[in-house]
Amino acid sequence: MKITSENLDNMGLVAGMCDEIGLVDIIDQACGNQATNKNLTFGEAVKCMILNGLGFVGRTLYLYSEYFEDKPVDLLVRPDLESKQINDNVLGRTLDKLFTVGVSDLFTKVALRAVKKLEIEVKSLHLDATSFHVDGEYNNLLGQDESRIQLVQGYSRDHRPELNQVVLQMITSNQGNIPLFMQAASGNTCDKTAFAEIVEAHTKSFQEAVGNRYLVGDSALYTPKTLSHFAKLKTLFVTRVPSTISEVGEWIAKANHSEMIDLGDGYLAQEKRSDYGGVEQRWVLLFSKEAYKRETKTLEKKIRKESEKEIKSFEKLKKEIFSCQGDAQKQLEKWEKKLRYIELYESEIVPITKYSSVGRPKKGAEKNLITYQIQGSVAISLKHKKHLEKSKGFFVLSTNDLDTKKLKTEEVLSTYKSQQSVERGFRFLKSPDFLISSFFLKKPERIEALLMVMTLCLLIYAAIEYKVRKKLKEFGEHFMDQKKRPSQNPTTRWVFFCFLGLHLVSINGKRREVTNLRSRHQTILRCLGPHYEKFYYATLW
DSSP states (O other), X not given: OOEEEEEOTTHHHHHHHHHHTTHHHHHHHHHOSOOSSXXXXXXXXXXXXXXXXXXXXXXXXXXXXXXXXXXXXXXXXXXXXXXXXXXXXXXXXXXXXXXXXXXXHHHHHHHHXXXXXXXXXXXXXXXXXXXXXXXXXXXXXXXXXXXXXXXXXXXXXXSOTTSOEEEEEEEEETTTTOEEEEEEEETTOOHHHHHHHHHHHHHHHHXXXXXXXXXXXXXXXXXHHHHHHHHHHTOEEEEEOOTTSHHHHHHHHHOOGGGSXXXXXXXXXXXXXXXGGGOOEEEEEEEEHHHHHHXXXXXXXXXXXXXXXXXXXXXXXXXXXXXXXXXXXXXXXXXXXXXXXXXXXXXXXXXXXXXXXXXXXXXXXXXXXXXXXXXXXXXXXXXXXXXXXXXXXXXXEEESOOOTTTSOHHHHHHHHHTTHHHXXXXXXXXXXXXXXXXXXXXXXXXXXXXXXXXXXXXXXXXXXXXXXXXXXXXXXXXXXXXXXXXXXXXOHHHXXXXXXXXXXXXXXXXXXXXXXXXXXXXXXXXXXXXXXXXXXXXXXX
């Protein structure tokens, strides 16, 4: 009797969501029926990449066959499939095909199908961008001028400015944090310019597809050009106003807490109208107590560090010798104008007499050469410190929804705070546990396609989390969290972790059952339904 086992773990959940939203069929329809080899279609190859990407093992492309050696790929992907058929050549050709078809449009087709299947209501869409650094040399088979992205240096969110990079632009839904749009861009792409183009090209189509009311973004979205697009398209927005705009700084400087309304949760607010960029809009000045604590703490560190530098520069100035009092006074005034964090007290220009000759003076010689030095005391400027602290904790939001009944002040804030959905997505994609943190591919075209696959992983991850939480509430079920407390809002990461250790046991080559399946696993499978149960229950095979 021969007993063998294969690791199923959380792979059934990933495969189940891929099947529920019809991911393989959508990709095969777009890429054509031609298979990458006799057993694997382009859609199935993408499904394999997602299974690997959400396995949290950080394997690079040439290790895919090895990754699937202990996985039941014939159950997860298609019958009679062997792990050796999932090789780097197959996956490389798949990435090339995805690029040829167009990754952004194909991704959106999959995303919109997921939103429809999960019955997600979208109130707002959230736009943002991040960058990934790339290692090594890259060859562009299409020619430098024809490539859709260029791997060049630019502003690095990874704090690796010495490396070339690629930018990922993404739009997510407020409910479910589902990515609905992704687009790769060159490493030196300017967010302000790119966001204006995205608004002009895609805003209307998304409104028709998902019925969102608002488009939300950070200050890069707030430019005269983008505002004009919103006005032309008659689209509503909620965005942060850049603090570099002089009117913002003036408003914050005059702000008085007693004149602001309390929104609760540590927020105060005040509104006014603005026509910045020629667009009529509401500006909402907000003060956050938590942000104030955080920012003043950071300010304290900065003041301490910068004041030490200024004190050292004064000590150096005191050692300088001037030939006349006027020169010393000019240098002191020039130095004092540069001060930001300390103040000068009791300063004076002191005459210093010394011997006119060098070396040991002769007996009876007198000091007859007069020079001048600066003396005085310095201290941290409390006045300037209070001035800097006064502006902390404030920020300004803007919306062109002028109906205060449909969008109240507190709803402007809550809508903007949903921007965290896209930021959480970027944190997921940059996680060291994820598929690839630095790219090791030979062509920019494949990197662009791989960004799509990575964002598909995020889509599947977010979709599973949304459905698990929704169904737990509908069924009145609970799932124990890390502290053994009943919860209806588990993260997908925690659910995946709990599914580790599930093995598919076979006796003499004939499958019997999944081992270690417990009540907590059954709770999740019961909530998710048949698409997922089929991978874990022998009676459904």
